Amino acid sequence: MKRVLLAHGDGGLYAAALLKTLFMRYFKNRELARLSDAALLPAIEGRLAVTTDSFVVQPVFFPGGDIGKLAVCGTVNDLTAAGARPLYLTVSFILEEGLAFAELEAVVASLSAAAETSGVQVVAGDTKVVPRGQADKVYINTTGIGLADPRLVLGPERVSAGASVILSGTAGDHGIAVLSCREGFSFRTPVTSDCAPLNGLLDVVSAHFASICWMRDPTRGGVAATLNELAESAGADIVVYEASLPVRPEVKAASELLGLDPLYLANEGKMVLVVEEKAAEAVCESLRVHPLGREAGIIGRVEKGAGSVWLRTSLGGTRALDMPAGLPLPRIC
Amino acid sequence: MKRVLLAHGDGGLYAAALLKTLFMRYFKNRELARLSDAALLPAIEGRLAVTTDSFVVQPVFFPGGDIGKLAVCGTVNDLTAAGARPLYLTVSFILEEGLAFAELEAVVASLSAAAETSGVQVVAGDTKVVPRGQADKVYINTTGIGLADPRLVLGPERVSAGASVILSGTAGDHGIAVLSCREGFSFRTPVTSDCAPLNGLLDVVSAHFASICWMRDPTRGGVAATLNELAESAGADIVVYEASLPVRPEVKAASELLGLDPLYLANEGKMVLVVEEKAAEAVCESLRVHPLGREAGIIGRVEKGAGSVWLRTSLGGTRALDMPAGLPLPRIC
Numbered sequence: 001m002k003r004v005l006l007a008h009g010d011g012g013l014y015a016a017a018l019l020k021t022l023f024m025r026y027f028k029n030r031e032l033a034r035l036s037d038a039a040l041l042p043a044i045e046g047r048l049a050v051t052t053d054s055f056v057v058q059p060v061f062f063p064g065g066d067i068g069k070l071a072v073c074g075t076v077n078d079l080t081a082a083g084a085r086p087l088y089l090t091v092s093f094i095l096e097e098g099l100a101f102a103e104l105e106a107v108v109a110s111l112s113a114a115a116e117t118s119g120v121q122v123v124a125g126d127t128k129v130v131p132r133g134q135a136d137k138v139y140i141n142t143t144g145i146g147l148a149d150p151r152l153v154l155g156p157e158r159v160s161a162g163a164s165v166i167l168s169g170t171a172g173d174h175g176i177a178v179l180s181c182r183e184g185f186s187f188r189t190p191v192t193s194d195c196a197p198l199n200g201l202l203d204v205v206s207a208h209f210a211s212i213c214w215m216r217d218p219t220r221g222g223v224a225a226t227l228n229e230l231a232e233s234a235g236a237d238i239v240v241y242e243a244s245l246p247v248r249p250e251v252k253a254a255s256e257l258l259g260l261d262p263l264y265l266a267n268e269g270k271m272v273l274v275v276e277e278k279a280a281e282a283v284c285e286s287l288r289v290h291p292l293g294r295e296a297g298i299i300g301r302v303e304k305g306a307g308s309v310w311l312r313t314s315l316g317g318t319r320a321l322d323m324p325a326g327l328p329l330p331r332i333c
Numbered sequence: 334m335k336r337v338l339l340a341h342g343d344g345g346l347y348a349a350a351l352l353k354t355l356f357m358r359y360f361k362n363r364e365l366a367r368l369s370d371a372a373l374l375p376a377i378e379g380r381l382a383v384t385t386d387s388f389v390v391q392p393v394f395f396p397g398g399d400i401g402k403l404a405v406c407g408t409v410n411d412l413t414a415a416g417a418r419p420l421y422l423t424v425s426f427i428l429e430e431g432l433a434f435a436e437l438e439a440v441v442a443s444l445s446a447a448a449e450t451s452g453v454q455v456v457a458g459d460t461k462v463v464p465r466g467q468a469d470k471v472y473i474n475t476t477g478i479g480l481a482d483p484r485l486v487l488g489p490e491r492v493s494a495g496a497s498v499i500l501s502g503t504a505g506d507h508g509i510a511v512l513s514c515r516e517g518f519s520f521r522t523p524v525t526s527d528c529a530p531l532n533g534l535l536d537v538v539s540a541h542f543a544s545i546c547w548m549r550d551p552t553r554g555g556v557a558a559t560l561n562e563l564a565e566s567a568g569a570d571i572v573v574y575e576a577s578l579p580v581r582p583e584v585k586a587a588s589e590l591l592g593l594d595p596l597y598l599a600n601e602g603k604m605v606l607v608v609e610e611k612a613a614e615a616v617c618e619s620l621r622v623h624p625l626g627r628e629a630g631i632i633g634r635v636e637k638g639a640g641s642v643w644l645r646t647s648l649g650g651t652r653a654l655d656m657p658a659g660l661p662l663p664r665i666c
Contacts, residue, residue, distance in 0.1 A: 011553025012657030220344025324345030
């Protein structure tokens with residue numbers, strides 16, 4: 001049997017076989033092995049953080065990652081942004097009838113490897129199969145449970161004029177990697193997605209936890225959407241310095257060709273941190289110690305204002321960096 | 334704007350508008366209002382149960398329920414089956430471009446009402462939009478977090494010969510309701526799905542917790558698949574008494590017409606309980622006090638054996654009740 005059948009989703013023999021021959025081989029732990037309706041976790045002391053995301057990226061495999069790796073990183077990074085250490089994941093697949101088993105196994109293997117890298121345990125799962133043409137290969141939901149670090153107190157109410165805006169690395173890599181793969185563009189220097197689990201970044205900045213006011217991983221809508229959400233909820237303006245924004249030359253070139261702005265492109269391995277000004281340089285230095293934070297830098301500053309985001313251009317001008325609207329980049333994550 | 338656009342999934346203005354004008358109206362709580370990347374839950378004392386399910390039922394609206402209600406009940410019932418009180422839900426939507434807002438709102442309203450009925454709080458969410466033809470209207474993932482009741486110790490290792498198998502009500506209602514709605518059959522007595530949250534059943538049987546060995550809500554694959562899984566994991570046989578199985582007359586008639594067996598049809602508001610023989614009658618009486626357990630009865634018995642399930646027919650014969658295989662009823666839940 002080389003392809004997913006409708007019967008793999010019927011709760012019978014085929015479904016049980018898929019569980020045993022594929023999922024249980026990659027996700028080995030006591031909770032999953034019980035095959036119960038719900039996983040029973042050990043008691044956890046402290047406050048939990050919970051987040052959920054569905055992933056529908058197209059194509060399923062792209063330079064630097066695939067939907068399996070993305071489904072882990074996206075949820076791990078959301079927990080990290082909330083100041084929590086990721087502990088557990090649930091994983092739910094919606095499969096299209098006819099999906100090649102080899103593709104499914106590659107996705108599952110990649111998901112499992114990313115979970116191991118991130119130190120999270122997959123404790124519960126589900127698989128549904130829909131008839132051909134009612135999904136596109138595979139969609140994945142991951143829900144993450146993490147342990148909130150009590151030393152991190154994050155929120156827009158902590159963000160005020162003078163604070164520094166830090167980006168942990170280059171902007172737009174994931175967006176360009178997926179779009180160019182999808183459209184079949186080939187650039188001299190191929191662009192690779194930045195898809196990576198960022199929970200390790202928390203460790204390197206732990207000495208500065210008291211100075212960190214807010215974090216968010218800038219995925220859909222990019223850095224621009226993330227900063228607009230922050231500006232609105234904090235009731236302050238944010239100024240971004242174009243000259244300070246790290247962008248790979250190949251991403252810059254591809255963006256210009258496609259008429260896109262790296263500030264609006266999705267990232268899957270970057271964190272925006274808003275930090276008290278006095279600690280900003282030290283936080284950047286700490287981030288740069290980590291392989292995923294090597295290009296961290298201060299890209300902007302919070303200013304008094306009514307909730308707008310401004311771009312100070314390399315030429316010295318200033319223009320509004322609005323919330324994206326009507327520029328749909330479907331299935332980017 | 335009457336329909337879902339790709340732009341509603343881009344993380345920009347349209348996505349923010351959908352969140353504010355639809356989701357936040359129905360899901361009001363402090364955690365969601367923070368619009369953070371992850372919800373921060375209060376500390377919970379005890380062991381947590383976690384479960385996840387994606388729902389792809391077709392049609393989205395069926396007699397007795399819809400995909401929103403189903404997405405809550407399915408996950409609440411999985412937590413209940415694990416002996417846990419449902420506390421929190423995450424909800425993730427995959428929407429097809431072009432979905433009518435009125436349909437989406439009806440689903441969200443129903444989901445929100447079912448969450449309230451069940452006493453669970455929706456603390457985190459996500460929405461993706463895929464281009465027309467890459468999903469069928471709406472798919473929903475719910476992940477549930479519950480508090481395990483330490484007085485309930487459930488598992489196949491507790492199931493041994495002599496134990497009674499209880500079903501909390503009639504078999505096959507959901508399967509027939511969805512199939513007849515899908516195929517456009519109209520019966521004299523319309524069949525309604527049993528879709529309902531079963532967490533209330535735990536309260537009425539709490540005096541007998543020590544005698545309850547195992548629970549499972551028999552959804553996809555029906556009672557037959559559930560009992561086959563149990564028989565295999567417990568290493569025992571199970572005998573089902575056909576004459577004792579509660580089946581609505583209209584479900585029986587429709588099943589005969591469609592060539593289906595109610596034992597293999599999905600239920601979304603029923604629980605299978607395996608109980609020590611001495612307590613079985615008392616558990617049934619307790620269940621019958623609850624509106625969702627009124628037709629509870631003993632339907633079978635665990636016997637020594639190698640893991641097979643047998644049907645003692647009304648005529649006195651015995652036949653194997655195998656794990657379903659190759660009878661795909663796609664998108665039944």
